Amino acid sequence: MTRLDSRGLPLSTTSDHAAERYREGLDLLLSAWPGAAEVLDEAIVADPDFALAHAARARLHAIRTELAKAKARIAAAEEIVARRGTERERSHVAILSLAINGLSAKALARALAHLDTWPRDVLILSLPLGAFGLFAFSGTADHDQARVDLCERHARHFDDDDWWFLTYRGWSHAENGNVAHGRALTQRGYDLRRNNANAAHALSHAMYEGGAHDEAERLIADWLPGYDRSGILHGHIAWHSALGALERGDPEQALAIYADYIQPSVTAGMPVNVVSDTASLLWRLKAYGYPVPAGLWQDAAAYSGNYFQKAGFAFADVHMALIAAATGDKAAVEERIRAQMELIEAGGLAAGPVVPAICRAALAFADEDYAVCARILEPVAAEVVRIGGSGAQREMIEDMLLLALMRSGEAVKASELLDRRLHRRPSSRDTRWHGLLAA
Incomplete structure (x- = not known):
């Protein structure tokens, strides 16, 4: 048989x-x-x-x-x-x-x-998909479209009630800019299997990309208590809720979520998520002008010291550089940049020069040398996608450029970037920043 x-x-x-x-x-x-x-x-x-x-x-x-x-x-x-x-x-x-x-x-x-x-070999199909999949970490600038193309190529082989395929097909469309269609597909997958962290995650992404931040926070508040803390996405899904709090201008709530769910001592997440979630949330707080409580950066640095010490994993390289820059370890950032440049010369860093550029920009931003930060990031802004991850994760780097422009007196350029972002999706945070520029 x-x-x-x-x-x-x-x-x-x-x-x-x-x-x-x-x-x-x-x-x-x-x-x-x-x-x-x-x-x-x-x-x-x-x-x-x-x-x-x-x-x-x-x-x-x-x-x-x-x-x-x-x-x-x-x-x-x-x-x-x-x-x-x-x-x-x-x-x-x-x-x-x-x-x-x-x-x-x-x-x-x-x-x-x-x-x-x-095509129905789903474990193999899962490998190219997702924010940390083989496409995302391929170093290419078109990996969002590549995921959509792969899903659409094989969609006919899957039933309309395949909860897994609906989730990843929907997430791929939402990340590639077709947010309404992506959200609808992901919602169907979520409804078919609620005990699915990937679906809750993908749906919160689709809501975020559509500007539905309040809905994303409500979704997570309703769903997360039913997901055991041993689940690898528990802390990361809470991170999305913390982003919603920052969107509302509520750093106290973001820090409370960080303390309860995200910081290294309380999460069971994958190391790549723990390093990136801690680095990016604390960096956002600092960049937006909110105080970061004493010890949080040091705890993130102590955890990250166990992982990703060798340069070459672009997404991790960027977040390791953020932690080092924020804690004043300039030598660590410069050493990582040196190693990245050697890899580029040898053809061994698929994402290319955008990676050391982001690391250099992080150093300049941490030193409050905003004109230099903007000068480094502007020419490579379209290449940031090559580091992988999701749009929500990479948005931090665009925020760095935007704030550097604002703080270095480049009001016209900052306003143009804000206009493009607001056209892409509604954002109360971007609206507040637009008001500051107008004033």
């Missing part, structure tokens, strides 16, 4: 229980819901030679930045699938192995080819 995954693809396992546990574990993984590791472990106990269960477990380790465990587990999957696996399964495991072993460009190319044959 052929056993199938949740999207109808055959599984090489002799155990009905292992197949059932794999289906459940994969859905938990795809919804960023607690329990995925334990359920997949049950699948492996039921059939120790179930390669795809080992591969999914490796993916979970990689998400948690547990790289040694991820590499060991995917190696086990490769050994098993070589002697007991279909062509699809061998390709599936090989792609995950490339991604886990840091060969992202090869993993992306192999994933896209794989999906042309097996």
Whole structure:
């Protein structure tokens, strides 16, 4: 009897229980819901030679930045699938192995080819998508469109009630500027499976991009209590609520959310989220003119010291530079820039010169040398998208440019940038800043 995954693809396992546990574990993984590791472990106990269960477990380790465990587990999957696996399964495991072993460009190319044959292989389809997916971290400037194109290419293969595909298709459209359509798709996915952190996250993004900040805050306030704190997106979804508080001009509420959900001592998030969420929220507070309580920057620096010390991961490089600049560690920023320039010369930094430019601008902004900050950022503003992440995350860098223009006396340029932002989406914060310029 052929056993199938949740999207109808055959599984090489002799155990009905292992197949059932794999289906459940994969859905938990795809919804960023607690329990995925334990359920997949049950699948492996039921059939120790179930390669795809080992591969999914490796993916979970990689998400948690547990790289040694991820590499060991995917190696086990490769050994098993070589002697007991279909062509699809061998390709599936090989792609995950490339991604886990840091060969992202090869993993992306192999994933896209794989999906042309097996478009319903959702774990592989998930790899290029999302704010931290292979497209986002490819260093290209068109990754928002690339995600939409990939989803639309394969949409016909998915049912109208596939909660996972609706979520990621909707998020891709919202990030690419088609906010109303993206929000509608994401809302359908959310309604089909509320126990889905990726859907709550994507819907809050769509609301943010549409200027519906109050709705995003209400959504998060209603949904977050039902998501265990061990969930990897718990702190990050709370971060979105903190952005809403700043949008309303309420730094006290933003800091309360930071203390309760975001700071390193209270969150179980992925290291890339913890570093970026702490750095970007504290940087926003400082940049907007609000006081940052003593010790918060130092705590963020102490946590980040355990991760991303080696330059080359553009999104992390930028946030590590923000922390170093804010804590006065100019030498650390300059050393990271030097390493980035060496990588660029060797062709090893896909996002290119925009990364060291942002790091230099952060140093200038922290030193209150706003004219220099603006002079550095203006020429590369259109390239910031290449660092990856989401529009909400990258907006901090545009804020840096905007505030540098305002504070260096470039009122016309600042007003033009504000007009473009307000045309893109409503923002009470941008409206307040526009009023300051007009005055």
